[in-house]
Amino acid sequence: MSSIPADLKYLESHEWARLESDGTVTVGISDHAQSALGDLVFVEVPEIGKTVEKGAATAVVESVKAASDVYSPVSGEIVAVNEALSGSPELVNQDPYGQGWLFKVKPSDTAELGQLLDAGAYEKVVEKEAH
Amino acid sequence: MGHKTPLFDTHTAAGARMVDFGGWDMPVHYGSQIEEHHAVRRDAGMFDVSHMLAVDVTGARAREFLRYVLANDVAKLKEPGKALYSCMLNERGGVVDDLIVYYLSDTSWRVVVNAGTRDKDLAWLQRFAGTYGVDIRPRTDLAMVAVQGPQARSKVANLLGEHGAAALEIKTFYGRELGRYFVSRTGYTGEDGFEIMLPAGEVAAFWQALKSAGVRECGLGARDTLRLEAGMNLYGNDMDENVTPLESGLTWTVAFDPSDRDFVGRVALEEQRKAGVARKLVGLVLEDRGVLRSHQKVVVEGIGEGEITSGTFSPTMERSIAFARVPAATGDRVQVDIRGKLLPARVVKFPFVRNGKVLVQ
Numbered sequence: 390m391s392s393i394p395a396d397l398k399y400l401e402s403h404e405w406a407r408l409e410s411d412g413t414v415t416v417g418i419s420d421h422a423q424s425a426l427g428d429l430v431f432v433e434v435p436e437i438g439k440t441v442e443k444g445a446a447t448a449v450v451e452s453v454k455a456a457s458d459v460y461s462p463v464s465g466e467i468v469a470v471n472e473a474l475s476g477s478p479e480l481v482n483q484d485p486y487g488q489g490w491l492f493k494v495k496p497s498d499t500a501e502l503g504q505l506l507d508a509g510a511y512e513k514v515v516e517k518e519a520h
Numbered sequence: 521m522g523h524k525t526p527l528f529d530t531h532t533a534a535g536a537r538m539v540d541f542g543g544w545d546m547p548v549h550y551g552s553q554i555e556e557h558h559a560v561r562r563d564a565g566m567f568d569v570s571h572m573l574a575v576d577v578t579g580a581r582a583r584e585f586l587r588y589v590l591a592n593d594v595a596k597l598k599e600p601g602k603a604l605y606s607c608m609l610n611e612r613g614g615v616v617d618d619l620i621v622y623y624l625s626d627t628s629w630r631v632v633v634n635a636g637t638r639d640k641d642l643a644w645l646q647r648f649a650g651t652y653g654v655d656i657r658p659r660t661d662l663a664m665v666a667v668q669g670p671q672a673r674s675k676v677a678n679l680l681g682e683h684g685a686a687a688l689e690i691k692t693f694y695g696r697e698l699g700r701y702f703v704s705r706t707g708y709t710g711e712d713g714f715e716i717m718l719p720a721g722e723v724a725a726f727w728q729a730l731k732s733a734g735v736r737e738c739g740l741g742a743r744d745t746l747r748l749e750a751g752m753n754l755y756g757n758d759m760d761e762n763v764t765p766l767e768s769g770l771t772w773t774v775a776f777d778p779s780d781r782d783f784v785g786r787v788a789l790e791e792q793r794k795a796g797v798a799r800k801l802v803g804l805v806l807e808d809r810g811v812l813r814s815h816q817k818v819v820v821e822g823i824g825e826g827e828i829t830s831g832t833f834s835p836t837m838e839r840s841i842a843f844a845r846v847p848a849a850t851g852d853r854v855q856v857d858i859r860g861k862l863l864p865a866r867v868v869k870f871p872f873v874r875n876g877k878v879l880v881q
Contacts, residue, residue, distance in 0.1 A: 425537075427537075427548075427549055427552075427553050427741065428552055428553050428554040430554075430811060430833035431809060431810055431811050431833065431840075433810075449859070451810075451811045451833070452553075453553050453554065453741060453745060453832060453833050453835070454548070454553070454741060455813075456811065456813065475809065
């Protein structure tokens, strides 16, 4: 069973979002997503300063098998990207909710966070996919 | 649900992630595809290849039959047990399948074909069988395991009891019947090793014994990265019925000599050769970070365009490699369109990796 931390918000497309104390939102992919993708070998992160829309393809994670888009859970400006992933994409597999984060967004509309799935709702999405 | 090999329950019990491959439910990896890849390059790994089909071809005119249906010439096989890689072509010179044929005796041959093409191949063989009075028998009673890597042969031999010493004497690209097993020194990884055919009912115990001997379970994911590094084509990706071996890096597998041997597709290939082969299959190494994938567009400046037929991240080289079908005049540099960006790639000779060593820089 994959891990789904209760304090995070999720998209049906398997991204997680965490509201930080500085008001930014950290984004990554879920444990379920990294496990389904398999060993990651390349991560393309967005440019800092770029404006993104909620639901827009913002990063790309590539496993040995395939390339997958990562969608931004909120609209706003990219204020940080995880530089460590360019040399160590496997961090996403090893620690998807910690060192494997992808980018940080300064949200333009914090109300969008309320529209995301909570851990319970996301767990149902994962369960449904397994069947 | 797809077809299942006799090892299906073994794979799921081991936690394998299963995927559809040519209509078969097969393991893609058992946890880490990259670790499985390294196990084969450095030690020993095993693959369930029971979805592939062995077909026995028997009859007084079996050699004559195979000389007609295969583009390579089985008359090259002088010693029983010797194997030959060949394409089977249609009349247009397109590739119906690629296969390995073993010479067992003058009247008995064994052909091993791909999983996704087995029904088509059987029908194709049957189409010509009557003329030559040969019997075509699919050996669905057999399972097949490939054990590959520098330690593969010794680990297999240890499990074969009285046949162990005989197994170690098998030369590269030969096969031999050892009791109920047919053991061949062949593979699809660029490493030394064996492929073993055995009764389907015995394969689960054999697999377990290999695992206990330290042979790592490997899925189709690692099989694909290993064969790409080894410069070996995959049917359906790198060639199919619409391209000829001459456009697929497989000219070396077509026996034009002797010139009086007729084979299916010969006329079309000779015409193509005379007119000039317009495209070729080459190896690519991506210079930048990123991953080459099949169907990405290849841009050859001043010459034209091509397409990637197979691409991946090479775990051994730690960079992306690919096969691409490009204009024949392509030199040593191309660009690949990855999500709208043109990234430079170098054209290299196959293979990329063999026997654990990187051969391209």
